[in-house]
Amino acid sequence: MRRSVVMLGAIATLSVCLAAAPAQQKPKLKVFISVDMEGISGIVHGDQTSPGTAEYAAGRKWMAQDVNAAVEGALAAGADEVVVNDSHGSMRNIDPDDLHPKAILISGTPKPLSMMQGIDPSFQACLFIGYHAKAGTENAILDHTISGSVVRFVKVNGIEMPELGLNAAIAGSFGVPVVLVSGDAAVCRQAVDVLGRDVVTVQVKEAYGRLAAKLVPMAEARRMIKAGVTDALAKVGRAKPFKLAAPYRFELGYHVSAQADMGAMLVPGLERPDARTLAFTADDYIAGFRTLRALISLAPAR
Ligand SMILES: [Zn+2]
Numbered sequence: 001m002r003r004s005v006v007m008l009g010a011i012a013t014l015s016v017c018l019a020a021a022p023a024q025q026k027p028k029l030k031v032f033i034s035v036d037m038e039g040i041s042g043i044v045h046g047d048q049t050s051p052g053t054a055e056y057a058a059g060r061k062w063m064a065q066d067v068n069a070a071v072e073g074a075l076a077a078g079a080d081e082v083v084v085n086d087s088h089g090s091m092r093n094i095d096p097d098d099l100h101p102k103a104i105l106i107s108g109t110p111k112p113l114s115m116m117q118g119i120d121p122s123f124q125a126c127l128f129i130g131y132h133a134k135a136g137t138e139n140a141i142l143d144h145t146i147s148g149s150v151v152r153f154v155k156v157n158g159i160e161m162p163e164l165g166l167n168a169a170i171a172g173s174f175g176v177p178v179v180l181v182s183g184d185a186a187v188c189r190q191a192v193d194v195l196g197r198d199v200v201t202v203q204v205k206e207a208y209g210r211l212a213a214k215l216v217p218m219a220e221a222r223r224m225i226k227a228g229v230t231d232a233l234a235k236v237g238r239a240k241p242f243k244l245a246a247p248y249r250f251e252l253g254y255h256v257s258a259q260a261d262m263g264a265m266l267v268p269g270l271e272r273p274d275a276r277t278l279a280f281t282a283d284d285y286i287a288g289f290r291t292l293r294a295l296i297s298l299a300p301a302r
Contacts, residue, residue, distance in 0.1 A: 030081045031074040031233065032123045032176065033103075034115050034167060035067045037088035038132035038142035039183025041204040041221040044213050046142060051090060062218070063088075063130060064098035066182065066204070069222035070129050071100040073229025083123075087115035088130075113286070114293065115163065116170040125236045126171040126178045127229060133186040134162035139207045140186035146293075149301040152253040152276070154292065157244055162187065165194040166289065168242040173285050177239035179232040182225055184213060195242055200232040248288045251279045252295055259299035266298060267291070 037049040040063045048059035067084055074082045082103045086094045091109040099105050111117035119126065133140035135151055145151045145163060153160050156169070164187065168178040180200040181191035188201035204221040205213040216224065232239075254260045257275035264272050271279040278295055282288030 040130035069225040073226040077233035155251040172241040172243040202228040262298040263295040
């Protein structure tokens with residue numbers, strides 16, 4: 001009797017091992033989503049992205065719906081875990097009740113890695129949803145770089161970077177490729193310029209200037225986001241992380257010289273190539289990114 005129990009136990013253990021084996025062989029797919037607001041379907045004006053306005057409730061709902069389409073696309077591609085980092089303004093735009101029930105939300109600010117908080121080497125892919133073009137782009141909804149009132153441009157190693165490039169280099173530091181960018185036509189063009197032709201772009205609107213756009217119908221935009229994410233994740237094995245060459249030379253151009261004054265006075269080791277520009281070199285990209293954010297935070301608004 002006792003012997004047969006042992007035998008049954010052994011058989012049970014064996015069957016558990018056999019059942020577990022295929023799951024262990026399947027590589028885990030963890031997807032990180034950074035979601036901004038200016039490039040969300042339907043958004044054309046700052047009132048739709050700023051708490052305290054009549055239109056904000058609609059803007060944050062559209063944001064959740066675009067990101068939920070991306071989550072659906074990731075799950076359809078076999079994602080085991082999807083982390084969504086709210087990356088706009090207060091970073092409390094997505095009502096957790098409105099997010100897809102299978103996604104994990106990172107909410108609030110400040111965060112050490114800002115729009116990229118939560119990324120680490122355990123992720124296989126990164127998606128940028130609702131992104132926008134860099135400061136100074138024509139025909140681009142709410143174009144800016146990190147801070148509209150402070151930053152005229154950011155260059156790294158001589159290349160002027162939109163937020164998508166600065167953030168893709170953070171993902172790249174952790175070995176994670178950015179495989180999809182959604183937003184207006186301008187940010188889609190800049191995504192290809194910076195990241196190369198392999199990145200999947202989903203254009204949900206085409207701007208006529210800074211504050212008006214022709215919109216893809218909302219349901220169609222979300223269908224395109226979902227399909228684009230599934231498509232991008234299907235070829236994730238071939239995607240390369242975006243990496244710049246060390247050392248990293250950062251140049252920060254401000255709108256006015258008073259904004260450069262504070263960094264020049266308070267932060268040691270900076271260069272000031274001209275009255276409105278501060279520059280520095282970092283051996284570690286993340287360290288350089290932190291210095292960049294500090295210099296932006298120190299500057300008085302125009
Ligand atoms: Zn934003």
